[in-house]
Amino acid sequence: MGVAPFSALLRWLASSRSAQAASGSQYVPAPRDGSLTLPEVYNWHYQHNPHQRVFLWHDHTGPVHLTYSDVIPAAQRAARYVAEAAGIELVDDMTPAKLVVILAASDTVTYATTLIGLSLAGIPVFPITxxxxxxxxxxLVAVSGACHIFVSGEAAIQELAQEAVKVLSLSSDNTPGISIMPSYDDLYRVQSPLHPLPSRRYDPSALAIITHSSGSTSFPKPIPWSVRCTSNYSIVDAARDYVNEVTACPAIELFHAWGIMFLSFLPMTGYIMAVLPPSSPAVVPTADAVYQCMTECRAAYALAPPSLITQWSCDLNRYPYLRQMKGIVYGGRFLSRPVGDLVVKNGVRLHTAYGTTETGLISTIFRATDDEDWEYFEINSQLNGAILPNNDAEQSYRLVVTAGPTQALPVINSEIDGKDAHVPGDSLLPHPNKPGYWKVLGRVDDQIMLSTGEIVYPSSIESQLCQDERIKGAVMFGRGQSKVGVVIELDYASAAKEGEHDCVIDIGDMVMPVVERVNAMSPPYARIDRRLTIFAHESKPFTYSLKGTPRRALVMKDYQPEIEAAFQQYNAEASQTQSVPLIPL
Known part of the structure; x- marks a missing residue:
C-alpha cells in the first residue's frame, strides 16, 4: 500500500484538533487523524514545537531538560553513527534498509534517542533484552537477518553478543558485526555541525521495528511492527489531557514492547518523560532511585512495575508524595490485591494498563476518573474489535481485535466477520456495577480446569504468593483433578537472612502461613491444599521469562514426577478418610 492511499484511508479519523491544545497556546499537537507516520510526527514537533520539553531529569546542578530542538538533531546523529558502523546507505526514498540489533542496557535518554533516530532514517531495528x-x-538475531549488533559498554553484555555471534557462526557463514552503542556524549555533547539526514518518505508497509515476546508461554518470538503499526500504536485514547504533564518513566525498558509503546505515546500526548540521569553504566532503577526521580522532577504521573509499588506500599514515608500525584499506572504483571488495596486506601490513585505486543495498548493509559477499582481498565477507543462471551461459569469474556484503518495487526490468529483478527488469549471479567470497566482474569492457556468443571486462573494467585520475599516463584497445577496444588521455588538467600535455612521442610513450614493467607482471599475451589504443596529442589531451579514469571510449561515438565507422586499420596489419604455408608437392614 502506498503512502497516499494510507493517508487517505486514515484521514477520516478524528479530524478536529486534539482537546489537549487547551493546555497551552504554544504547544501545537500533532494530527491524530493518521495522516502522519510516527517519524513524520517527530519531524512535525521539530518544526512546530522545537521548545517543547521531551525528557527531564534531576542531577547535582538541578533540573535538566531536553526539547525537540535538542532531541531530533541528536537522533539524527545516532542514525548516522549506526549507519556508518553498519555500512548502511542513507537514502531519500523508500528503499528498505538493512536491519540492526540493539543489545544494550543504556540509559533511557540515549536508548530512546537512538530508536527515534533509526525511525527517522528508515533503519529497522530489533531491540533485544x-x-x-x-x-x-x-x-533471534538469526531469524531477523540482522547485519549488525550494537551493544552498550558493559563487559558482560559485550561478551553476551560475542558468544551469540559465535553460536551463530556454527550454522551460518554470514554473521553480523558488533559495535558499541552511541553514548549520550556522542549524541548531545558534540561541537561539530549537524549533518541532517536526507529528507525521505516512509512506506507504511515497511518494517520499522521488531519486538520480542517475553517468553512466558513459549520460546521468545520476534514480532515485526511495520511503520503503519508503530504509527497506529502511538495514537491512544486521550482520556486525559497529558500536555506538559511530567510522567515519570525511570524504570522503562526500551527493549520491551511495553517501553517502546510508552515512548511512542510521548509525541502524541505531549507528556514530558522524567527519567534517571544519563550515565554509563546506566543508573539501576531501584525503588529508592525511581521514587527520588518522581519527587525531584515533581512528576504528576508515573509508570511503575508492580515490584516497585509493592516496595513503596510498606514505607509510610512514601505516601505523602504518592497521594499528591494524579496517578500511577502499572502493567505487564499482576499486582497483589492486598498491596493494591493498601495503597488505594492510603489515597494513591492507582491504575492498570493492559496491552499486548500483537495489538498495542488495549486500555487507555489511565482511566478517565479516579476511583478505588484499581484492578479494572477502560478500553482504548482507538481499538478495533469486539468483546465476546466465553460462556463459562465465571461469565468471562475474550477480546477479539480486528484489523482496520486504525489497527494494524502484526500477528493474525483468528478471523471474525471476514476480517483478519487477533485474540490475545486473556480472559476478561466485567465490573459488576460499572459498564465499560474490565479486568484480566488470566491467560486461557494457563487456566486449570478441575474435574468438578470449575476453572482456576492461577496467575493472580501465584503473584500474591510471590509478594513474600522468601518465595521466588510459584506455579499452580491440578488440571483434571479435584484440588489444586503449587510448586514453590524458595529464595534461600532471603530465608537465610532470618537464620531459617536449616532445611527445605522448615522453610516450607515457615511459608505455609503465606499460602493460607492467599487461600483466604481465593474461592474455595481455588484454594491450595497443604498436601499438594511442593518445594522446588535447588538442583532443579525454575527458568523465568522476561517478565520475571516462571516459564510454566518447563516447570510442569521438570516437576511432573513430583506432582504425580503428590496426587497419588493425596488420593490415597483421601480414600482412607472417607467414611463407608451403612447399608440399612
Missing amino acids: PRFSASVVSK
Whole structure:
C-alpha cells in the first residue's frame, strides 16, 4: 500500500484538533487523524514545537531538560553513527534498509534517542533484552537477518553478543558485526555541525521495528511492527489531557514492547518523560532511585512495575508524595490485591494498563476518573474489535481485535466477520456495577480446569504468593483433578537472612502461613491444599521469562514426577478418610 492511499484511508479519523491544545497556546499537537507516520510526527514537533520539553531529569546542578530542538538533531546523529558502523546507505526514498540489533542496557535518554533516530532514517531495528542467554540471542538475531549488533559498554553484555555471534557462526557463514552503542556524549555533547539526514518518505508497509515476546508461554518470538503499526500504536485514547504533564518513566525498558509503546505515546500526548540521569553504566532503577526521580522532577504521573509499588506500599514515608500525584499506572504483571488495596486506601490513585505486543495498548493509559477499582481498565477507543462471551461459569469474556484503518495487526490468529483478527488469549471479567470497566482474569492457556468443571486462573494467585520475599516463584497445577496444588521455588538467600535455612521442610513450614493467607482471599475451589504443596529442589531451579514469571510449561515438565507422586499420596489419604455408608437392614 502506498503512502497516499494510507493517508487517505486514515484521514477520516478524528479530524478536529486534539482537546489537549487547551493546555497551552504554544504547544501545537500533532494530527491524530493518521495522516502522519510516527517519524513524520517527530519531524512535525521539530518544526512546530522545537521548545517543547521531551525528557527531564534531576542531577547535582538541578533540573535538566531536553526539547525537540535538542532531541531530533541528536537522533539524527545516532542514525548516522549506526549507519556508518553498519555500512548502511542513507537514502531519500523508500528503499528498505538493512536491519540492526540493539543489545544494550543504556540509559533511557540515549536508548530512546537512538530508536527515534533509526525511525527517522528508515533503519529497522530489533531491540533485544540482555537478560536472554547467548543461545536465545543467537536464534533471534538469526531469524531477523540482522547485519549488525550494537551493544552498550558493559563487559558482560559485550561478551553476551560475542558468544551469540559465535553460536551463530556454527550454522551460518554470514554473521553480523558488533559495535558499541552511541553514548549520550556522542549524541548531545558534540561541537561539530549537524549533518541532517536526507529528507525521505516512509512506506507504511515497511518494517520499522521488531519486538520480542517475553517468553512466558513459549520460546521468545520476534514480532515485526511495520511503520503503519508503530504509527497506529502511538495514537491512544486521550482520556486525559497529558500536555506538559511530567510522567515519570525511570524504570522503562526500551527493549520491551511495553517501553517502546510508552515512548511512542510521548509525541502524541505531549507528556514530558522524567527519567534517571544519563550515565554509563546506566543508573539501576531501584525503588529508592525511581521514587527520588518522581519527587525531584515533581512528576504528576508515573509508570511503575508492580515490584516497585509493592516496595513503596510498606514505607509510610512514601505516601505523602504518592497521594499528591494524579496517578500511577502499572502493567505487564499482576499486582497483589492486598498491596493494591493498601495503597488505594492510603489515597494513591492507582491504575492498570493492559496491552499486548500483537495489538498495542488495549486500555487507555489511565482511566478517565479516579476511583478505588484499581484492578479494572477502560478500553482504548482507538481499538478495533469486539468483546465476546466465553460462556463459562465465571461469565468471562475474550477480546477479539480486528484489523482496520486504525489497527494494524502484526500477528493474525483468528478471523471474525471476514476480517483478519487477533485474540490475545486473556480472559476478561466485567465490573459488576460499572459498564465499560474490565479486568484480566488470566491467560486461557494457563487456566486449570478441575474435574468438578470449575476453572482456576492461577496467575493472580501465584503473584500474591510471590509478594513474600522468601518465595521466588510459584506455579499452580491440578488440571483434571479435584484440588489444586503449587510448586514453590524458595529464595534461600532471603530465608537465610532470618537464620531459617536449616532445611527445605522448615522453610516450607515457615511459608505455609503465606499460602493460607492467599487461600483466604481465593474461592474455595481455588484454594491450595497443604498436601499438594511442593518445594522446588535447588538442583532443579525454575527458568523465568522476561517478565520475571516462571516459564510454566518447563516447570510442569521438570516437576511432573513430583506432582504425580503428590496426587497419588493425596488420593490415597483421601480414600482412607472417607467414611463407608451403612447399608440399612
